Amino acid sequence: MTSYRLPAELDPARPAADSPLTIRVDGEPVTGAAGQTIAGVLLGAGRRQWRTTADGAPRGVFCGIGVCFDCLVEVNGLRDVRACLRRAQDGDVVARQGGSEATA
Amino acid sequence: MRNVVVVGAGPAGLAAARAAAVAGAQVTLLDAADGLGGQYWRHLPADRPAAREGVLHHRWATFGGLSDVLRAHPAVTVLPSAQVWSLERLDGGVRLNVLLGEPDGAGRSARTFEPDALVLATGAHDRTLPFPGWQLPGVCSAGAAQALAKGEWVAVGRRVVVAGAGPFLLPVAASLLRTGATVVGVHEAGRVGALARGWLSRPWELAGAAGKAGELAGYVRDLVRHSVPWRPGEAVVAAHGDGQVEAVTVARLDERWAPVAGTERVVEADAACVSHGFTPRLELAIAAGCALAPSRFVVVDDSQATSVPGVWAAGELTGIGGADAALAEGAVAGTAAAGGDTGAAAARRAVRARDRARGFAARIEAAHGVGGGWTGWLRDDTVVCRCEETTYGRVREVVELTGSHETRSVKLTSRAGLGPCQARMCGRTLQELLGDPTPSVDRRPLVVPVRLGDLAALRSAAPTPAAPRPGGDRT
Ligand SMILES: Cc1cc2nc3c(=O)[nH]c(=O)nc-3n(C[C@H](O)[C@H](O)[C@H](O)COP(=O)(O)OP(=O)(O)OC[C@H]3O[C@@H](n4cnc5c(N)ncnc54)[C@H](O)[C@@H]3O)c2cc1C
Numbered sequence: 127m128t129s130y131r132l133p134a135e136l137d138p139a140r141p142a143a144d145s146p147l148t149i150r151v152d153g154e155p156v157t158g159a160a161g162q163t164i165a166g167v168l169l170g171a172g173r174r175q176w177r178t179t180a181d182g183a184p185r186g187v188f189c190g191i192g193v194c195f196d197c198l199v200e201v202n203g204l205r206d207v208r209a210c211l212r213r214a215q216d217g218d219v220v221a222r223q224g225g226s227e228a229t230a
Numbered sequence: 231m232r233n234v235v236v237v238g239a240g241p242a243g244l245a246a247a248r249a250a251a252v253a254g255a256q257v258t259l260l261d262a263a264d265g266l267g268g269q270y271w272r273h274l275p276a277d278r279p280a281a282r283e284g285v286l287h288h289r290w291a292t293f294g295g296l297s298d299v300l301r302a303h304p305a306v307t308v309l310p311s312a313q314v315w316s317l318e319r320l321d322g323g324v325r326l327n328v329l330l331g332e333p334d335g336a337g338r339s340a341r342t343f344e345p346d347a348l349v350l351a352t353g354a355h356d357r358t359l360p361f362p363g364w365q366l367p368g369v370c371s372a373g374a375a376q377a378l379a380k381g382e383w384v385a386v387g388r389r390v391v392v393a394g395a396g397p398f399l400l401p402v403a404a405s406l407l408r409t410g411a412t413v414v415g416v417h418e419a420g421r422v423g424a425l426a427r428g429w430l431s432r433p434w435e436l437a438g439a440a441g442k443a444g445e446l447a448g449y450v451r452d453l454v455r456h457s458v459p460w461r462p463g464e465a466v467v468a469a470h471g472d473g474q475v476e477a478v479t480v481a482r483l484d485e486r487w488a489p490v491a492g493t494e495r496v497v498e499a500d501a502a503c504v505s506h507g508f509t510p511r512l513e514l515a516i517a518a519g520c521a522l523a524p525s526r527f528v529v530v531d532d533s534q535a536t537s538v539p540g541v542w543a544a545g546e547l548t549g550i551g552g553a554d555a556a557l558a559e560g561a562v563a564g565t566a567a568a569g570g571d572t573g574a575a576a577a578r579r580a581v582r583a584r585d586r587a588r589g590f591a592a593r594i595e596a597a598h599g600v601g602g603g604w605t606g607w608l609r610d611d612t613v614v615c616r617c618e619e620t621t622y623g624r625v626r627e628v629v630e631l632t633g634s635h636e637t638r639s640v641k642l643t644s645r646a647g648l649g650p651c652q653a654r655m656c657g658r659t660l661q662e663l664l665g666d667p668t669p670s671v672d673r674r675p676l677v678v679p680v681r682l683g684d685l686a687a688l689r690s691a692a693p694t695p696a697a698p699r700p701g702g703d704r705t
C-alpha cells in the first residue's frame with residue numbers, strides 16, 4: 127500500500143475518535159472517517175487512481191484543491207464531481223468515469 | 231452603511247473581513263470551501279475536531295481569533311460553501327454570481343451580490359512544470375500533499391520525493407514527515423548562487439519578517455532531525471512506473487534550470503510532490519477588469535485598491551509573499567474598502583507590516599523564479615496538457631504546421647488547454663513554450679464548470695436590474 131491515513135491514535139493533532147463511514151467504489155466497500163473527502167478516503171485506503179482518461183491512462187489526485195479536474199468521479203449517479211473537494215457521506219456510491227462532460 | 235463583500239477566507243480575506251467590520255461596514259465573507267482558513271490554515275473539518283490542531287500550523291491562535299471575531303460580529307455574514315462562479319460588470323459596480331452548496335453538487339442554490347465594495351482574496355495555486363511521467367498516479371503537486379496532510383492526515387505515499395522550487399517545499403516535507411512518511415529528498419531547482427542572491431542580500435531587511443524566517447527555520451530543523459537531504463540545483467526530470475510512480479529520475483540543473491547531461495540518477499519512490507511556484511487565481515480579477523502586472527499579479531496601490539474603482543485585492547493574488555503578507559494586505563484592503571482611514575494608527579501598522587512582507591516576495595522570485603532551461607527535460611511524448619493529453623511533440627508540430635506562436639490558436643489546433651481545467655495547469659507552460667506573453671490564458675468567463683441544470687435555475691432566479699438590495703444580497 128502506498129498512500130495511507132495516519133491512524134487517529136498516532137495522530138499528533140489528537141482528533142476526536144473517528145466516526146467511520148463506508149462508501150462503495152466500483153462496487154467494493156471502502157472505509158474512511160467522517161469529514162474526509164472522497165479523494166482522502168480513497169488515498170487513505172491505498173487507492174491512488176480512480177479515473178480513466180480518453181487515452182486509457184489512470185488518474186487520481188494531482189492538485190488536491192479543486193483546480194486540475196484530474197480527480198473527477200461519479201458520485202451517486204452524478205458525474206464530474208471533484209473527489210478532492212467533496213466530503214464523503216456514508217453510503218456514497220462512487221464510480222469510475224472516463225472523460226468529462228462538464229460545460230466549461 | 232457600506233456593503234463590503236470579501237471573496238476568499240484565507241489569511242488575506244479573513245483579515246480584510248475583520249478590518250472592514252471594524253471600520254463600520256456590513257460585511258459578507260464568501261468562500262467555496264466549507265471551512266475558513268484558506269490554504270494556509272487548512273485543518274480537520276468540524277466533524278473531526280482535534281485537541282491539538284495547531285501542531286501542523288503556524289499562528290493557529292491568530293486564525294482562532296480571526297474566525298471567532300468574524301463569527302460573532304453582528305455586521306458580518308460568513309458564507310462557506312459559496313462558490314463565486316462568475317462576475318459581471320455593471321454600471322458603476324459588479325455583480326457576483328454564487329452557488330451555495332456541496333462542491334459540484336446538483337441543485338445548489340443561487341445567490342447574487344452587488345456590493346458597494348469588493349475585496350478579492352482568492353489566493354493562488356501551485357504550478358507544476360511538466361516532465362515525462364508527471365501524469366502517473368502518485369505524482370502530485372506539493373500543494374496536494376500539503377492539503378491532504380493538513381486537512382485529513384493522509385500521506386500521499388510512504389517513500390516520497392519533494393521537488394520543484396521555493397520555500398513552500400519545506401513545510402510540505404515537514405507535513406509529510408509528521409504524517410509518518412519517509413521523505414527521500416527535497417530537490418530545489420534554484421542553485422546555491424541564486425538562493426544566496428535572493429535570501430542573503432540585505433539581510434537586515436529580513437529581520438522585519440522574523441515570523442516567516444523563524445517558521446522556515448523550524449521546517450529546516452524538522453528535515454535535519456529526520457536526516458532528509460535538501461539538494462539545491464536539482465530537479466525531478468522524469469517519473470517512472472507501471473500505472474503508478476515507482477521511481478523518479480533526479481538530475482542536476484545549470485543556472486538556467488537546464489538538466490546537466492550525465493548527472494541523472496534514479497531514485498526509488500512511491501510518490502513525488504512537485505511544484506515550481508504559485509500562480510494567482512485571477513478569474514474574478516480579470517472579469518472585473520483589474521489591471522495585471524507583467525508578472526501576472528493584480529496591480530494594487532498603497533491602499534490595496536485595484537485599477538477598478540470599488541475593487542480591492544489582497545494576498546497571493548497580488549504577489550507571493552506568504553501568510554504574513556496576506557494578513558497585512560487584507561487588513562489594509564478591508565479598511566480601505568469600508569471607507570475607513572488607512573492613515574489611522576492601526577491601519578498604519580498594517581501598512582508597515584505589509585511593506586516589510588512584500589520584500590519577501592521579491593526574494594522568493596530572485597531565489598526560486600522559474601529558469602527557461604527547464605524545457606531541456608521535455609521529450610516529444612511528454613504530456614503537456616493533462617486534461618487533453620496533448621504532448622510536447624504535438625504542440626511543436628502544430629507550431630510548425632501553422633507557423634503560429636499565439637497561444638489561442640495553438641490551443642484550438644492542438645487541443646492543449648481546452649479540457650475541464652480550462653488551462654489552469656498548462657496555460658502558463660504553453661505560453662512559455664510559445665514565447666507568448668499575453669495573459670489571455672487566465673481569462674475564463676466561468677470560474678468553475680457549471681451544470682446545465684444550474685444554469686437553467688439561475689436564469690429563472692435572475693434578479694431584475696431595478697430590484698432593491700436588501701443587504702446587497704438577493705436570492
Ligand atoms: C494547496 C496549498 C497549500 C498551501 N499550504 C501552505 C502552507 O502550509 N504554508 C505556507 O506558508 N503557505 C502555504 N500555501 C501558500 C498559501 O497560498 C499562502 O501562504 C496563503 O494561504 C495565502 O493566503 P491568501 O489569503 O492569499 O489565499 P488562500 O489561503 O489561498 O485563500 C484563498 C481562498 O479563496 C477561496 N476562493 C478562491 N476563488 C474563489 C471563488 N471563485 N469563490 C469562492 N471562494 C474562492 C479559496 O477557496 C480559498 O479558501 C499553500 C498554497 C496551496 C495552494
Ligand code: FES
Binds near residue numbers: 188192193208209
Ligand atoms: S485533484 Fe485537482 S481537482 Fe481534485
